[in-house]
Amino acid sequence: MSERLASAFAKGRPALVCFLTAGDGDTAANLDALVAGGADVIELGMPFTDPMADGGTIQNANIRSLAKGTRTADIMGMAAQFRARHSDVPLVLMGYANPMVRRGPEWFAGQCVKAGVDGVICVDIPPEEDDALGPALRSRGVAPIRLATPTTDGRRLPRVLEGSGGFLYYVSVAGITGKQQAAQASIKDAVARLKAATDLPVAVGFGVRTPEQAGAIARVADGVVVGSALVELVAEHGEDAPEHLRALTASLAQAVHAARKD
Amino acid sequence: MRDIPNSFRAQPDENGHFGAYGGRYVAETLMPLVLDLEREYRAAQADPAFREQFDDLLEHYVGRPSPLYFAERLTEALGGAQVWFKRDELNHTGAHKINNCIGQILLAIRMGKTRIIAETGAGQHGVATATVCARFGLPCTIYMGATDVVRQQPNVFRMKLLGAEVVPVTSGAATLKDAMNEGMRDWVANVHDTFYIIGTAAGPHPYPEMVRDFQSIIGQEAREQMQARVGRLPDLLVACIGGGSNALGLFHPFLDDPDVKMLGVEAAGHGLDGSEHAASLLGGSPGVLHGNRTYLLQDEDGQITEGHSISAGLDYPGIGPEHAWLKDSGRVEYTAVTDDEALEAFQLLCRTEGIIPALEPSHAIAAVQKRAKDMPTDSIILANLCGRGDKDIFTVAEKLGVEI
Numbered sequence: 001m002s003e004r005l006a007s008a009f010a011k012g013r014p015a016l017v018c019f020l021t022a023g024d025g026d027t028a029a030n031l032d033a034l035v036a037g038g039a040d041v042i043e044l045g046m047p048f049t050d051p052m053a054d055g056g057t058i059q060n061a062n063i064r065s066l067a068k069g070t071r072t073a074d075i076m077g078m079a080a081q082f083r084a085r086h087s088d089v090p091l092v093l094m095g096y097a098n099p100m101v102r103r104g105p106e107w108f109a110g111q112c113v114k115a116g117v118d119g120v121i122c123v124d125i126p127p128e129e130d131d132a133l134g135p136a137l138r139s140r141g142v143a144p145i146r147l148a149t150p151t152t153d154g155r156r157l158p159r160v161l162e163g164s165g166g167f168l169y170y171v172s173v174a175g176i177t178g179k180q181q182a183a184q185a186s187i188k189d190a191v192a193r194l195k196a197a198t199d200l201p202v203a204v205g206f207g208v209r210t211p212e213q214a215g216a217i218a219r220v221a222d223g224v225v226v227g228s229a230l231v232e233l234v235a236e237h238g239e240d241a242p243e244h245l246r247a248l249t250a251s252l253a254q255a256v257h258a259a260r261k262d
Numbered sequence: 263m264r265d266i267p268n269s270f271r272a273q274p275d276e277n278g279h280f281g282a283y284g285g286r287y288v289a290e291t292l293m294p295l296v297l298d299l300e301r302e303y304r305a306a307q308a309d310p311a312f313r314e315q316f317d318d319l320l321e322h323y324v325g326r327p328s329p330l331y332f333a334e335r336l337t338e339a340l341g342g343a344q345v346w347f348k349r350d351e352l353n354h355t356g357a358h359k360i361n362n363c364i365g366q367i368l369l370a371i372r373m374g375k376t377r378i379i380a381e382t383g384a385g386q387h388g389v390a391t392a393t394v395c396a397r398f399g400l401p402c403t404i405y406m407g408a409t410d411v412v413r414q415q416p417n418v419f420r421m422k423l424l425g426a427e428v429v430p431v432t433s434g435a436a437t438l439k440d441a442m443n444e445g446m447r448d449w450v451a452n453v454h455d456t457f458y459i460i461g462t463a464a465g466p467h468p469y470p471e472m473v474r475d476f477q478s479i480i481g482q483e484a485r486e487q488m489q490a491r492v493g494r495l496p497d498l499l500v501a502c503i504g505g506g507s508n509a510l511g512l513f514h515p516f517l518d519d520p521d522v523k524m525l526g527v528e529a530a531g532h533g534l535d536g537s538e539h540a541a542s543l544l545g546g547s548p549g550v551l552h553g554n555r556t557y558l559l560q561d562e563d564g565q566i567t568e569g570h571s572i573s574a575g576l577d578y579p580g581i582g583p584e585h586a587w588l589k590d591s592g593r594v595e596y597t598a599v600t601d602d603e604a605l606e607a608f609q610l611l612c613r614t615e616g617i618i619p620a621l622e623p624s625h626a627i628a629a630v631q632k633r634a635k636d637m638p639t640d641s642i643i644l645a646n647l648c649g650r651g652d653k654d655i656f657t658v659a660e661k662l663g664v665e666i
Contacts, residue, residue, distance in 0.1 A: 048565065049434065050566050072564075
């Protein structure tokens, strides 16, 4: 399944990774708008009551989705329908441990396979607790996508990389999702350090909001992740969100895809 | 048949697991810090100067050892086992929470951290944290659910007097769990200079072990005091459980004494039949939250459900992972008492002993009330009176329909 992910990062240009929270607004229409706008990878957030790594924007999206009654089965349904509509766009689930392991890792990994999910990012399962989910995903060919952060030092990096797949997600700020931005120089250095240690593509996220920022990061990384800025459009525009999502994604994609490596 | 371990006091393993529970379920940003903290804690444990400073502060600042008290009139009223109390409500700041705060702030200073954050429910941990921060001159931010800010006004004011910034948290049900989420968010954004003083024996390893160790002073003293006073160990230990730090503090030094039974008392709120309770062990199931695997109140999709208790300090949908392990191993028995039972026990202790307990240990007293009458008069129950009730008089007055 991870072939879809691998090919998204092998188009000879940086990839745009777009995040939305499942069940917040019309998810099917919103995801289609991201694809139409030029997103290379879709990250579908699984809402959780206690999103400890998220800032206000994504917290509120989680609350809106859960208030509408979104269940795990609904999210898997959204993923499966997305896969039926878009056979070659990689889809990654992102979320917190408890909803993923509630019925056991084998159950969750099996659901991912059935729904055509290519990878899973679990915020609060570090490599030290890999047994909680990692083996079940790997044995079914679903990529466990790990996070590296500014606090991940050289001593620790091999542990983070061991058993990880798909791509490496570099969280560019020590903090929560949302508005803080990292300095371009620090991102460049960090990505260079990560690239020296792994063959996995490195995508950079947290605090990336505008085409200018995305384009600058794309000059030094294999991919750029945008989340909160898109989630804000869903909050602001409701059922009219798709056209706005498509427009922002298109301008982000243009900036990312056209970026030349330094 | 259950496997009986050689010792119940040898947990956790090197990865912070208490059997299937515990661990380090945190975001990658926090992992290096959590590993650092563990290294620093091991170094502190091996450093006699650290223990010396901890003991000195407990004696001269906190006022330890806390008394061991025979509750003669309560015993008479219940008509069964002798009831004894470990008087941790007489500590400076009025609860057991300060024991742990002293230990953690000494560690924070050792690690060169210059800013302290904490979460609080009833406000006791917030007050204890603000107190040690004032004592050591470190700035301090306390996250507190907006609901709790309203129901615990006296403690909010105390924290402010002590120089802390109190941040009301409005997400979720605006109680302890949400305050903890906000604490984690602050921590992840300020790892370079900030130490998170977690208030209970929960969170990522090494917190559950560390908090238990700092609180074990309660049981260590009680053990010596019992031997000195009556020449034997108690038959039954009783303590209330929110996250479970006062209970572990009392229980842990006795875990390998097979004749000492133990009873942990959760908050049954409006009753275990409905969803309005905070009994994670009796009414929950294993899952992952706030850095550890433990029993949680959750739905079938793993979404965390809101607990309820009259006591803000017990109103938390999780529990320390060591309790999860102790429950499964059968070493400790767990029960729950309702808001109404706790309120009745609160009043009983006021009138029989002249002690106004906090609503948290009022749950333990209610359980003692149920057990004592069926036990012989020469048997001994030792309950932890882990906090005083001054902070709760407004809540109690409201429940009793009294205007003050």
